Amino acid sequence: MSPYRREEDVVPPEPQRMSDVAIMRFEHIFEVDPALMREHVRQQDFPNWDTQRIAASRTDHLDWMHRHWATVVVSGEELLDE
């Protein structure tokens, strides 16, 4: 077992620019450019695992909402192929 290293948790991967105002550090997880959050939004260290957990929870929630409303979700792409 490797020892716990706090910096491994809180130092995020290098960002990739996605637009003038957004970056991406983890696949499919977009973040507002931190340069736009300097004056009025207080920044904090955020564990990498927590970023991924929040994004995964959002996906889980949306999947749950589909099941809540209907038994199956019909694919629009499938209809276009037909």
Place this chain on the structure above:
Amino acid sequence: MSAVAGGIDDRALEELAQVLGSEHLITSKPARMHRARVPAPFPVHRWADHTPDAVVLPGSTEEVAEIVKIANRFGVPVVPRSGGTGLTDGAVPLRHGILLDLKRLDRLIELDLENRTCTVGAGMNMLKLNERLGPHGLIYPDDPASYPCSLVGGRIGTSGWSLIGSRYGHTRDLVLSFLHVLPSGEVVRFGDGGGGKLAKSSTGYTLKPLFMGHQGTLGVATEATLKLYPKPEAELSPFWAFDDYETAWQALRAIVRTDCATFAGAVIFDEQKVRYLRRDDEAYIPQPESVRALVCAVLYGNEDEVRVGGKRLMRAARENGARYLGDEISQGDWAARHDRYATPLHGRTKAGQVIAMSWHCEDAEINWTELPAVRREWHEIVARLRAQTDVFDDWGMFAYTSARTGVSYLTEIDVGIWEQELDDETWALWVDAKRDIARVAVAHGGSISSCHGACREGEVDVVPEELGGGYEVMRTLKRALDPNNVMNPGKYGLDGVFEEDLK
């Protein structure tokens, strides 16, 4: 006696405690302050003006009736509150008094599988109800943006609008009947006829709609019998991109006119809305610049019917300049529409810096033909605000079908408001803008509100202009049914009725 002053007599508190038990009568400051506002932008610098004197949590219709009778005896205002999610300040006290919190009335009282109805307390949440109905293959399809957190009582008090109302109807159609405590404390059941579970009746006056959408000014619903539908087998929610708003607006009409039986609703996103979403919405950040307006539609029903209808919709969209955005966005964004209160609210200063803002959602009902003109005029109003201060930010517009014929649309402009920076001057700017926004809706033959109600500062001044003689009937009814003005005094400008009495 007219209940317009703040403060509660100790004897009134004693009587309330006798009815409720002391644990359900709360006078602590945090409990009262938490129930002073709703999620809509709020003059936080005037919080104390809206704090109730006491909070009561009744456990039965009988207790609600007793509370209202006590309020009449002591001349104390009563403000009903269900989920507290309404966006027209219906649950915000204007004259302090008793805050009547309905959350304990959350029981599923009866489930009638033969007639497909259920009876619930007014504190029941639709999502929680549908978790109970799902195992029986049933659903209660009242689907506001606050679906996970709003309650049946508030839906009645505001005469709510449903995202999928074009298929299933809105709250007024889905609520068959309800128990209602009148301002006198008398308990009455309002429905179609006297049966309680009837979908149509012509006996006597049609009173049910009158006691919906009154924002607590004519009493409070405590228990409701609801119409249930089979839980849909299938859902389809295609999202399409367009080069511009005009093309999307025309395509919207073509999509609605496919007249598919499973069609449950359609939404148009304008160009400012797409620009707003590009700031921090993961679905839209990577979209190419050619995506400038959107339309989405949703079908619910039997799978074979949804598939056939879906193909017809796809064909209509393609013939009208649409590009399908793909399953991931279509499905993900639609699922998020049931829960828009969970959206993080980021605004921007004019310099581009992120600020935390609250969300104002205008909700006029506008005919399809008038949508472009209303859109242009509303954006001009918000642009003038924005030019004066960073407190306001234009978050763009949606318009949603209210009926499957496409006759009129819930037309929404979303405005971010930087609450921490509000003061009397910026609040006055906002109230003036609200009044202007409401006047545009009325000038185009629309209604100020499709779903929230129209009793906030600014817009409320325009209600008599919209309703004409109907507003005089409202005043007459208020005076007749609530002679002591105990029920939510101050709302809809109805205090004026009692001021005339004092003269």
